Amino acid sequence: MTALSVSNLRKVYGGTEVVAGLSFAVEPGICFGLLGPNGAGKTTTLRLCLGLTGPDSGEISLNGCAIPVDAQQARARVGVVPQFDNLDPDFTASENLLVFGRYFGLKDADVKARIPQLLEFAGLTGKADARIATLSGGMKRRLTLARALVNDPDIVFLDEPTTGLDPQARHLIWDRLKQLKSAGKTLILTTHFMDEAERLCDRLMVIDHGKKITEGSPRQLIAEHIEPQVIEVYDEAGGNLGAFVEANRQLAERVETSGETAFFYCREPRELLARLAAADGLRYLHRASNLEDVFIKLTGRELRD
Known part of the structure; x- marks a missing residue:
């Protein structure tokens, strides 16, 4: 039952x-x-x-x-x-x-x-x-x-x-x-x-x-709906995030931007990480994808009241 x-x-x-x-x-x-x-x-x-x-x-x-x-x-x-x-x-x-x-x-x-x-x-x-x-x-x-x-x-x-x-x-x-x-x-x-x-x-x-x-x-939804690696890139010192995104978009399966942050969803992040290491004015975080990534993809980033 x-x-x-x-x-x-x-x-x-x-x-x-x-x-x-x-x-x-x-x-x-x-x-x-x-x-x-x-x-x-x-x-x-x-x-x-x-x-x-x-x-x-x-x-x-x-x-x-x-x-x-x-x-x-x-x-x-x-x-x-x-x-x-x-x-x-x-x-x-x-x-x-x-x-x-x-x-x-x-x-x-x-x-x-x-x-x-x-x-x-x-x-x-x-x-x-x-x-x-x-x-x-x-x-x-x-x-x-x-x-x-x-x-x-x-x-x-x-x-x-x-x-x-x-x-x-x-x-x-x-x-x-x-x-x-x-x-x-x-x-x-x-x-x-x-x-x-x-x-x-x-x-x-x-x-x-x-x-x-x-x-x-949770594990099944992450595997089904999202790429396994995420690189969050933050523009903190005039690093021109927009230009970086356009120049490197092809290195990720999917890219989302929210304010001064870009999210690169990747299967193979090595080349993107190398370019970020050489970039000025940008900070980044490399992590495994999680349930929050799935939730945002499925329901959107817009604010709900």
């Missing part, structure tokens, strides 16, 4: 089709990433899958339950980390966990017995009696993750779980998510951090304007 199955899902808001015929399936025990620019339809798709929003058409099965008909039954075995923290400021950290457990019909004694383990998992040992206002942004985010695990869910939905966090907090959450996956949990993740998706996801889907663009493992 798949953890989540979606077939020809559609949703229209204000005359705009924000989810346009999406179909995908998530196998149990993996981390599945849903990637796309702002406004691509990611959060709406998650809400549809959870039964929080009704679809205009299409079929959804979550944990073997038809959505939205059996959404309440399905959500009993699901945890959710929303895009924005919605902890109750009137309660302490442990009280937030206790009250949330009641929404699932759990006994207070059972939740209280799990609270120390949940707080330790979230790196919040010693913060049981702390008021929400006294917690840092990273602590609040980790408490929101702990709260999503109160009912020991089979599937955890995470909507941009590390946005706004410093590198230390991001790495701690990544470690905890890997632990959940190792324990057999299914993770469904949206993120704007391509390195996060590349680290965590076994499989991912890129969507834009509510439509699927591509789907596969």
